[in-house]
Amino acid sequence: MKLLPSKIPQISIVSLFLVLAACSDSNNNNGDRSEATGLTDAARQAELAVGVAFDVNVNVSIERKTLASREFTSVTPENSMKWGSLAPTSDSFDFRNADQLVDFAIANGQRLRGHTLFWHRLNGLPPWLAEELNKASDPAARLQELMVNHTATVVGHYAGQLAQWDVINEPLALVGGGFDPDNTFHQLLGEEYLDFALLQAHAADPSAELFINETFIEFQPEKFDALIALAQRLLDRGAPLHGLGIQGHFFFRAPDKAILLDQLQRIAALGIKVEITELDIPLALFSGTPDPLAAQALAYADVFNACLAVSLCSGITLWGTDDAHTWLDGFSFTAATVPNRPLLFDEELQAKPAYDSVVNALIAIDR
C-alpha cells in the first residue's frame, strides 16, 4: 500500500521543528526567557513596576547586567546613592557610580527609585558626619545646613530622572513604636527633620514622588500604627509625602498575605502610594516543608497578589538580582542561614519557581 511517501519527510520536518521549538521554550524557562513570557512583559501588563536593587560599578558580569536589564522594569541603587557613597567629604560629591546606574536604567527604559537621602544605619551615613557635627558650635544648625546642601545637590543633580526618592529611610526604632534613639537626625532636629527633608527634596525636584521607607513593620502592629500616625501628622502639616515604602525583608517570618493586604490598604487609605521596596524571602523559612522552593514561590505570589489588589500599590522591588548577590548573606541577623537564597534567580542566574509564580500572579490580574 502506498502511503504518500513524498509527504512523510515534510511531516517529519514539521514535527521536528515543533519538538525543537518546544525544547527551546522549556530551556527558556531558565534565565533565558523570551520577552513574550518574561517578568517585564507581565509587569507592564499588570501596570506594576517590578524592580531590582542593583549597581553597575562593582565587578558586575555581563550576564548579571543582562538579567537586570531584561527582567525588571524599575531599578533602585543598592548602595551608590547613599550619602556616604555620594559624598566622600563634607564639601565634595562624586556622582560617577550613581550616574552609571542612572545611565544604565535610562538606556534600558527602566524607572528609577532614588535610595536614600537620610538613613542613620549600616552604610547610610557618611563616615565624616559624626566628626563634622562634633566640632560644630551648633550641631543642629550644622546638620540642617548639610541636609540642605545634600538634598539640593543630589536631588537637583537627578531632577526629572528619578521617579521616586526614599527621602528618609527607617526613621523609627527597629522594635516598638517610637523614633530610634540612635537616629542622629531625630536626636538633633526632632520629628520636624522629616518635614524639612521632604520640603527640601520637593523644592529640588517637584516631579519626584517622595517616600518614607520603613523596615520590620510587617509583623509589628505597634510599629506599623506608629508609621501610619507619623505619615498622617506629616500630611496634616502639609509635608510633600507621596508614599510609604514597606521594605519587605521577610527573614523572621514568611509573609502573611492578610496582614500585608491590610497594611497596604491602610497606607492607601491615607491617599498616598505604597511600594514594597526591598523584597527578599529566604529559603530557610520553608526548610520544614517538602518542597521549599515551591513554598517560597507561594510566598512570593502572596506578596505580589496583596500588592496587585491595592491600586495605590505601584511597585515591588527585589533586593538583588540573584541568590549569589544578596545582602542577607553578609548580614548578622541572617548569618546562620547562609546561603539564604531569597531571590527570584538562583546562583547560576536561572529562574526559580518563585519567578514563574510572580509572572503568573501578574498575568492573572486585571488591574
Ligand code: XIL
Ligand atoms: C544594604 C545593601 O544591600 C548592602 O550591600 C550594604 O552593605 C548595606 O545596605 N535596608 C535598606 C538598604 O534600606 O539600603 C540596605 O541595603 C538593606 C536594609
